[in-house]
Amino acid sequence: MALRTVAETDSTNDDMAALAEAGAAEGLWLRAERQRAGRGRQGRSWISPPGNLYASTLVRLGAGDPPPASLAFVTGVALHEALSAFAPGLALKWPNDILGGAAKLAGILLERRGAAVIIGCGANLAHHPDLPERPTTAIAALAGHAPDPDAVLHALAESFARWLGRWRGEGVAPVLARWQALAHAPGTALAAHLPDGTRIAGLYEGLEPDGALRLRLADGTRHVIHAADIFLVQD
Numbered sequence: 701m702a703l704r705t706v707a708e709t710d711s712t713n714d715d716m717a718a719l720a721e722a723g724a725a726e727g728l729w730l731r732a733e734r735q736r737a738g739r740g741r742q743g744r745s746w747i748s749p750p751g752n753l754y755a756s757t758l759v760r761l762g763a764g765d766p767p768p769a770s771l772a773f774v775t776g777v778a779l780h781e782a783l784s785a786f787a788p789g790l791a792l793k794w795p796n797d798i799l800g801g802a803a804k805l806a807g808i809l810l811e812r813r814g815a816a817v818i819i820g821c822g823a824n825l826a827h828h829p830d831l832p833e834r835p836t837t838a839i840a841a842l843a844g845h846a847p848d849p850d851a852v853l854h855a856l857a858e859s860f861a862r863w864l865g866r867w868r869g870e871g872v873a874p875v876l877a878r879w880q881a882l883a884h885a886p887g888t889a890l891a892a893h894l895p896d897g898t899r900i901a902g903l904y905e906g907l908e909p910d911g912a913l914r915l916r917l918a919d920g921t922r923h924v925i926h927a928a929d930i931f932l933v934q935d
């Protein structure tokens with residue numbers, strides 16, 4: 701495990717992609733104190749002032765590895781475990797978010813570069829942005845003070861290495877089991893915005909063996925979702 705910190709960069713995912721291209725080994729993590737052009741999922745920007753965690757690593761895919769998309773669950777479990785040391789009551793939300801209460805606390809961005817996967821983690825420790833599309837929160841708002849980003853990175857790198865080992869050695873099943881144990885409760889009301897523009901609402905019923913999301917619709921039918929933006933429905 702090697703942890704590096706820089707004061708400022710555009711995006712740690714871009715830097716990690718360049719490091720991967722240059723031959724960097726698995727186990728390397730790069731953290732920036734701030735990012736000038738942090739990126740979120742689906743082309744969104746990730747506002748990155750000092751005080752929060754912005755960190756990326758890489759995984760080199762091997763012949764017998766489980767499907768690369770399932771690294772999102774490895775990372776989600778690791779990030780949840782790392783952040784839970786600093787604030788209670790966190791929950792995973794499909795596909796890549798960590799919630800504090802009903803608000804987004806952290807997100808994960810996976811990007812494929814050839815035989816490598818670049819994995820970026822952004823966690824609101826000290827600050828959280830005001831977003832029109834969803835509520836957000838930070839560890840400081842939940843626990844009264846912000847943890848040191850380096851301490852969080854340490855915990856994250858350790859947990860990630862442990863779960864990556866299990867993913868390689870035992871497959872996706874134990875990772876998905878742990879992910880579901882750390883997720884919001886079954887029966888949570890969710891709204892899904894699908895890539896074709898369709899919106900559906902239903903109750904969370906867990907994950908399929910391949911990591912797809914199961915929703916129970918109001919008419920009793922089950923819907924399996926492979927790609928969507930998911931929102932908690934507040935009553």
Ligand SMILES: O=C(O)CCCC[C@@H]1SC[C@@H]2NC(=O)N[C@@H]21
Pocket residue numbers: 710711712713714735737738739740741742744746753754755756796806807808809819820821822823
């Ligand atoms: O949209 C999301 O929820 C994913 C956010 C991922 C942000 C992190 S911060 C570190 C890494 N570098 C980036 O530019 N993005 C990721």
